[in-house]
Amino acid sequence: MPEHLWPRLAGLAGVLALAGCGPGPQPVSAPETTTVPPVTTAPSSSATPVVDPYAGLPLIDRTEWTAALDGDRLLVFPTVAGRQTSAPGSDERAWQEVVTATPDADSPGMRDQFICHWVWARLVQPNKPSWNLEPWRPAVGYQATVDASCNPGGPER
Secondary structure, eight states, rough: OGGGHHHHHHHHOOOOOOOOOOOSSSOOOOOSSOOOOOOOOOOGGSSSSSTTTTTTTTTTEEEEEEEEEEETEEEEEEEEHHOOOOOHHHHHHHHHHHOOOOOOGGGHHHHHHHHHHHIIIIHHHTTSOOEEEEETTOOOHHHHHHTTTTOOTTTTO
């Protein structure tokens, strides 16, 4: 992912955190005396289960190994459904499609790179033809992978 887009992404991450879409629940202090009235209305529509419009459709079109100056690279080509879905669990479903197609991709560092692309690259570069995963990159954990613009160990060459 081009490095000039990451400051914009960092700003987006800040906006998401301010909007309550951050890394997890934040502690909220309640007043010492709180009275909660009994619920007398019908459940809201927010309790309605989310339906994945792409359920049953492949999220990954294909994978392809290629050689580069810095080492082997797995190109992951998402489908239209893979680019557009936001259903819970779709990231893991897509990763399982990658591992099924390319079993030797199943390593912590490669998974972190994939999830980083799934979460962030789809926002910044929604039409990028493929996502590049490199087995030679260090496995530094998901957050450090995100901090490195999905490319721990340095930019692609």
